[in-house]
Amino acid sequence: MEQRQELLETLRDELIERVDRYKVHKMRLENPLDRDMEEQAIELENEDVIDALEDEAEEELRQVMHALERIEEGEGELCERCGEPIDARRLEVIPYATLCLDCAESEGEP
Ligand SMILES: [Zn+2]
Secondary structure, eight states: OHHHHHHHHHHHHHHHHHHHHHHHHHHHHHSOOSOOHHHHHHHHHHHHHHHHHHHHHHHHHHHHHHHHHHHHTTOTTBOTTTOOBOOHHHHHHOTTOOSOHHHHHHHTOO
16 A cells, blocks of 8 residues: 555645645735736635635645555554545545545545
């Protein structure tokens, strides 16, 4: 299962980069030079979209980091709720899953 750890580490680095990019982008939006009103409205809308994307990336990053912790503790393939092994196919589809399908469904997580 080393492959999964590598995959998660790559995913983690990508997500960190992505969050950084959103932050830089927002910084630019927050420092408007001279724009007219219409342009500012569009920019505001964009900022909401970027906020949503940033939240999404941060949430995914949180899950990836958590899954990596579980792997380091030697429990990466076990459901953190019921302790049963997580289906290998499930881990292939969602490498950062830390719950088995049954537990995830009862918690409303992917
Ligand atoms: Zn479970």
